Amino acid sequence: MIDNILNALEANNITISTGVPDGWIVPLIKGLSEDKRFDYIAAAREEECYGIASGAAMSGKRTLVLMQNSGFLNSIGAYTTLCQKYQTPFVVLIAHRGGINDSNSYDPNKHRSFEAVTHGMNLFVHPSSWEDLHINIPKAMARSEGAGEPAFITLTEAMPK
Amino acid sequence: MSSNVKQAEAFEKLVEFADKHDALIVADIGSQSLWLKAAKDRPENLYLSGPMGMASSVALGVAMSHKDRLVIAACGDGALGMNMGSLATISNTAPDNLIVVVMDNGVYEFTKSLPVPSLGVNWSNVSHTYPGFKSTVTLPDIGTLDTKNGPHFVHAEIEPAELPPGPGMHAVDVHHRFKSLFSK
Numbered sequence: 001m002i003d004n005i006l007n008a009l010e011a012n013n014i015t016i017s018t019g020v021p022d023g024w025i026v027p028l029i030k031g032l033s034e035d036k037r038f039d040y041i042a043a044a045r046e047e048e049c050y051g052i053a054s055g056a057a058m059s060g061k062r063t064l065v066l067m068q069n070s071g072f073l074n075s076i077g078a079y080t081t082l083c084q085k086y087q088t089p090f091v092v093l094i095a096h097r098g099g100i101n102d103s104n105s106y107d108p109n110k111h112r113s114f115e116a117v118t119h120g121m122n123l124f125v126h127p128s129s130w131e132d133l134h135i136n137i138p139k140a141m142a143r144s145e146g147a148g149e150p151a152f153i154t155l156t157e158a159m160p161k
Numbered sequence: 162m163s164s165n166v167k168q169a170e171a172f173e174k175l176v177e178f179a180d181k182h183d184a185l186i187v188a189d190i191g192s193q194s195l196w197l198k199a200a201k202d203r204p205e206n207l208y209l210s211g212p213m214g215m216a217s218s219v220a221l222g223v224a225m226s227h228k229d230r231l232v233i234a235a236c237g238d239g240a241l242g243m244n245m246g247s248l249a250t251i252s253n254t255a256p257d258n259l260i261v262v263v264m265d266n267g268v269y270e271f272t273k274s275l276p277v278p279s280l281g282v283n284w285s286n287v288s289h290t291y292p293g294f295k296s297t298v299t300l301p302d303i304g305t306l307d308t309k310n311g312p313h314f315v316h317a318e319i320e321p322a323e324l325p326p327g328p329g330m331h332a333v334d335v336h337h338r339f340k341s342l343f344s345k
Contacts, residue, residue: 055222
């Protein structure tokens with residue numbers, strides 16, 4: 001499954017990625033980090049991811065950002081005053097913790113706030129299964145570039161074993 | 162910390178260095194973007210108008226996108242203080258082609274010159290604290306840097322309390338002018 005995703009990223013010239021880890025997306029972060037076709041930049045904080053991805057976008061490159069839903073909540077100011085203001089396209093893959101498939105009992109508040117905030121901001125958020133990520137990330141990138149803004153994809157469960 | 166070097170002079174020095182190396186410059190919101198534009202408006206300048214502290218991160222994204230171009234992040238001390246984690250990220254990523262410059266005047270220029278909380282930071286010690294940086298120099302010594310073997314950190318001590326001249330550019334215009342450099 002990870003190989004399918006990585007091959008789709010390369011085929012669509014998405015060769016730069018950056019993120020702050022969540023347990024669910026570790027397999028993809030490891031894949032990106034260990035594959036020489038890609039540059040994965042481990043960021044200390046989610047705002048940096050928007051900066052890195054926006055810098056790449058304004059340089060004509062395509063970027064995948066990975067973070068948890070709480071990371072989005074951490075970084076809304078940077079999102080609005082950088083990504084929206086400068087109209088920088090890229091795809092953000094969100095580990096959407098706290099839903100019905102999440103066994104972590106401490107995560108529901110993240111889920112509820114992410115849903116409310118992204119709805120309130122009228123952002124493009126598309127749920128995906130792991131199986132369809134290799135299709136949905138390129139589609140989201142095309143949508144992002146067409147709209148001149150980031151596109152979000154949410155995963156609501158860990159990668160199937 | 163501050164010195165009697167005016168911000169205009171510091172940016173003239175920085176642009177002279179950038180022109181010599183055909184370097185791209187990403188500048189933080191406020192004083193950095195506006196003084197850079199006043200020193201010399203060039204397509205290779207990427208002016209940020211929000212949020213504070215993103216120049217180092219945006220410059221990292223630019224540097225990773227074009228590894229054959231020298232990229233300079235022009236950061237305010239107040240701004241970089243809001244994104245100190247980016248120094249760890251840059252140190253860990255260690256792009257050869259990135260130079261981070263901090264314009265250190267000890268105040269928030271645009272906020273009635275209130276002192277910044279990073280006043281006690283020893284900027285001259287950055288490459289020891291963040292060992293991915295190959296060196297730390299002062300702005301007068303920027304010409305000594307090995308630009309093929311970064312990243313480097315530059316500490317520019319400047320005079321406080323002088324608001325920059327002139328207007329900025331619209332963010333989307335900045336984006337497309339900068340991007341056009343790479344579509345030829």
